[in-house]
Amino acid sequence: MRVVLVGRASDRDRLRSELIDSGIDIVSEAPTLAAARNSGAHVDAYLVAAPSPERSDEDRVANESLTPRELDVLNLLALGLPNKGIADRLGISDQTVKFHVASIIGKLGASNRTEAVRLAVRRGLIDL
Numbered sequence: 001m002r003v004v005l006v007g008r009a010s011d012r013d014r015l016r017s018e019l020i021d022s023g024i025d026i027v028s029e030a031p032t033l034a035a036a037r038n039s040g041a042h043v044d045a046y047l048v049a050a051p052s053p054e055r056s057d058e059d060r061v062a063n064e065s066l067t068p069r070e071l072d073v074l075n076l077l078a079l080g081l082p083n084k085g086i087a088d089r090l091g092i093s094d095q096t097v098k099f100h101v102a103s104i105i106g107k108l109g110a111s112n113r114t115e116a117v118r119l120a121v122r123r124g125l126i127d128l
Helices: 009-018 033-038 068-078 083-090 094-108 113-122
Strands: 002-006 025-030 045-048
Touching: 002 009, 002 033, 025 033, 033 045, 045 068, 068 083, 068 094, 068 113, 083 094, 094 113
Parallel strands: 002 025, 002 045
Antiparallel strands: none
């Protein structure tokens, strides 16, 4: 699996050391998810390094990474599109969008789609 590591340098260092001998190919690294996406690297996933314990709970990024498709859905959520609009833009079904939205909410630790967008912006996962 080809990935980009995302997060603060110290957090990326810690994650990189945990991935030794995992078979995961670290293609690049970036401080924010927006920067990682703009790098143009062709990867299977963006791995967001969990913040070190001294950061507040609200600043923590979920240990699970968002897939490129989840990031596409998240960006369209940020535009205020309903599931049907997101489905039309991405050429997928409404049910698939619902699945992605639920996954995004779970991974970000949000209680709803609005909070997911707010947390994603605050954490640098998307730009508005």
